[in-house]
Amino acid sequence: MSGFSVTSRSSSKAGQPWYGRRGFDEWSLGAILTLGIIGLFICVVLPIYTLLSKSVENKDGDFIGLANFVQFFETPSLFSSISNSLFIALLSTVIVTSLAFLTAYGISRTRIPFKGLFRIVLVLPILAPSLLPAISLVYLFGNQGILKDVLMGASIYGPIGIVIGSCFWTFPHALMIMLTALANTDARLYESAEVLGASPMRTFFTITLPAAKYGIISVAFVVFTLVITDFGVPKVIGGQFNVLATDIYKQVIGQQNFEMGATVSMILLLPAILTFITDRWLQRRQSALLTSRAVPWTPPIRKVVDKAFFALMIVVCVVILGVIAMAVYASLVTFWPYNQTLSFKNYNFDLMDGGGWDSYWNSIQLATYTALIGTGFIFFQSYLVEKLAGFKLLKWFFHLFAILPLAVPGLVLGLAYIFFFNAPNNPLNGIYGTMTILVVCTISHFYTVCHLTATTALKQIDSEFESVSASLKVPQIVTFWRVSLPVCMPAVLDIASYLFVNAMTTVSAVVFLYSYNTSLASVAVLNMDDAGDIAPAAAMAVMIMLTCMVARLVHWLLGNVILKHTQHWRQR
Amino acid sequence: MTQKSLMKRLSILAGIATVSIATQAAQTELTVYTAVEAEDLKKYAARFNEEHPEIKINWVRDSTGIVTAKLLAEKSNPQADVVWGLAATSLMLLKNEGMLQSYKPEGYDALSSKFKDTSADPVWTGMDAWIAAVCYNTVEAGKLGLPKPTSWADLTNPVYKDHIIMPNPNSSGTGFLDVSSWLQIFGEDKGWEYMDGLHNNISRYTHSGSKPCKLAASGEIPIGISFAFRAAKSKKSGAPLDIVFPTEGLGWDMEATSIIKGTDKLEAAQTLVDWTVSKKANEMYNEGYAVVAMPGIAKPVEFFPENAESLMIDNDFEWTAANRVEILAKWQERYDSKSEAK
């Protein structure tokens, strides 16, 4: 048998059909993947590159090396923004990380009641634009604030306000990462510790904390980046306390100094990239940790501990609800503080800056397009990256481009989009000032998390589905439609809802890109606050929050009612 | 935006060459950039459309700094057709960049010379004057025992420490006219000295020119340096405000109109600009502004002093425009960082 006469190797190559070993199926999907890469290249890589080159150019577009950076570091007021930014970001990071750890611990490691309810309340801030807490703080602690005396004469306008506001809106992000980190502890470790007679304290420091280590580090980096790149909160409540993010805004909007804006952007990119690299590194470490199968752990009854955590939960929830309630109340007061009768006067947005009710409908439109187009594009591209055979180099590039947006703050991306898409020699400059650029920018901005969500879900389905269907001569796209998509439906809904909510609440990227007929609700909040119409700004923020709540409710209904019907295969 | 136009844009995105399907509608649409107060925009458009229903105005409204920045950003690919209601100092900046279309509108000669671009090929036309004013919240000032200021100099009195808000000249046209007027009233050195003193009393600088008055109206701060139009509006809406017109003289800027060079709807743009200097338009400006471009039109406006025009300083716009960058840089260096100066 094995002694079969040797056939010439070259003759076998001659038998290769013109399309190679890939069928039409794979080639066309490969072409779509290529289009996806080109799309990401245009929407992420090129704008960033343009921004980078702007930072080393003068107003006339001549290359001047690092002169802009030298100028930045020589301007004391600009330079002081760095230390301000660092201070705010570090303080917020410490506060949010510890609070998130404690609350996540309360949810996953204690026996307190109402965990589901607490969880819902704790993530509420994610549904509101980051400006909402800042506006609310004005009403709580401003000069006419109802709790002004609590500050004992200190002003809310400045670092105190920025830190509280930042903590409020970054907290849910931190909590969600922390919950995941704490969810993965092996009961067997706790049992061993108990058998070995370790004290609860010792168990905490030797098991609980180390297991959550990567989660904690990850949270710290994420919060740090979110805070240092956010300009909404410092803009509203920062007073004279300048931070890097508001500097960019001022350089560009106030002084028309685009080159300096680009320069500050590059500086802002540094912590973001550092975070990004650390996070990538951690993820690799963490996934190695989680390979073994853990036994779920049921927390013991610890009366004192449970009571303490219950109290903590109550306090945190009251603060969150209080901040939200204050914004809602303020939006309903006719003329704060002199006419406290309730009315919807402040919801008459058409008389204010910011684009009126049109901006609200524009936001709905943006969020809907972003959710539909974004989810479709991201999920299908992730599917191709995960499940299409071959095209290794393309996939590598795709993954790189898909991860990149995580390292680019919205403010930087928005600025990059102006430079890139408004260049007269760019054939795509027709989309400048349209809804399209807002949709493209928003999808790009939030690409990474969606891509990773999709990838994670896709990784969980059997890698042999495509091989099986190919062997059954079923085109891969049919298998995508009949199997992969339905199986990943929960993840698809997550992505859509994530995109919708973020498109509703985001300010940072789109603030540079909206135009007369595409003004947005979130930007309107900023502009109304800017013009001193704080109550209407609160009203619009409340509208955004309510809309996001409705979106989440729809998501929940789809996930729990409709999907339950179509996903009963999940039950045994 | 409609689904159809989105699809169209997407097809452009996909690199598919599409022939523009914009059918020439009966209505011409003009993109008009403005810093006019938001609540007045509908009125402006409606009055204009009474006479010219064939032209539709698409407003892009933002504060002076932002509109100026936007226009500059879009220099190589302008989006606006017309600017209607932007600070003249900003328009001068754009003029220097060669972005404005020279045009002498019908009725140009009838305007008072203060409101005209006096160069041979005028590019902008003034509408109305926009004058500085101080909003003083009687209720909050009463609680804090703050006397009512009457002059700019009064505001440096240490009793006002942390009780004054003014707009940041880097982003607000109002802020800039304040600063440039102080430099003209007190002279350069004294002017900066004055601002040093004022800075000690400033609680914070806002981005927008109307915000200080709105904050004063809501009691967030007792004293807000703003402009007369906003002050009158806030007082009218029931805020416990007194409007102070400092005795040394009032800085002012004018709102002006211009056509952006390169617009493909020049004819419609000219029609609009012609209307903006018309008698009817001036009467409309007068509903909010005490001083307008066409002589003999202005009637007294509620809460404005009758002698408003005489209180206005003799503003040297050429000097202001020429020194704008330096003034702003110097201002920023001195005051734009709390950690430094406070």
Next chain:
Amino acid sequence: MSNKAYLELNNIDQMFGTYQALKNVSLNIKEGEFVCFLGPSGCGKTSLLRIIAGLDTPTSGSILQAGKDITYAPVNHRDFGIVFQSYALFPNLTVADNIAYGLVSKKFSANDRRVRVTELLATVGMSGSEGRYPAQLSGGQQQRVALARALATSPGLLLLDEPLSALDARVRAHLRQEIKQLQEKLGVTTIMVTHDQEEALTMADQIVVMNQGVIEQIGTPQDVYAKPNTPFVAEFVGEMNFLSAEVSGVGVMQSAGLTLRCDQSSHLTIGDPAQLAIRPEDVRFQTEGEEDNKMNAKVLHLEFLGSRMRALLELENHERPILADISMNEMAELNLIQGQSVVCQLPHDRLHVFGGKA
């Protein structure tokens, strides 16, 4: 060897970077044969299967199926059904939809599909499970559904990638028989990848033993077991004792202090190093008649294995102890106990001789 090969693999090489996963693999498979690729993990058996399926492309070499060159044919241009270790059943589709999955594209009418599904379910012994979902089935049942799905389109070739390794021992033994019977009934040419020698021995018509990217031996289960070509095969298939030795004469080997007679080995000359190998069950204790290769041994250890007893023997004049399996019947007569001395024999016709050092 065969007059008509259904599947021909010619000089297949597979490189992953600098690592050579397959080295010059050639193999012919006759129509209707059940072939097992057997070897430890990393031996290249799965790589070979994936090349046959078209999931990977060989670096060089060619594959012919039914006379047609399919070396570079896309997966969906080939004619095979496949069952993976994970079964890869579509979780959101019912059993019926899973089985009918490939029938849709074959332009079966809905009714034909239903008939075919019923028929296949009957074939794999799962009639009436049409409406159930994979998650509601046991591992063995999922295995059957996967098999039915792979067979639904009546492929010319059935590929099984470690199909039984995820099941527990009892189910595995049972399914082994069923798959074999089904294959015989349908007559479909089948290739199964496995690392379990017992599975290969019980199911295959031909076993292809692979190691480090090369084929060590191709043969029937009996051949492979009784006449291993290489020490690797000898050790991997079944149990084997090895003694290093040197050729000391024609049909005579010297291993430490032992002189052993064995069958003439053609390619070895006197002085060559060699390895002698014997299976534990071939060590004899009832030694009437033959006198060759007898020796004294000491029972170091006894291990009860249910149907037999395994003894660890220390041979006289040899430092390397060997294993011997003794049936319980024989044990009843011998009555061995630990520490006892006994006479044993390594029959010359059961001694395997391999050239070279261990």
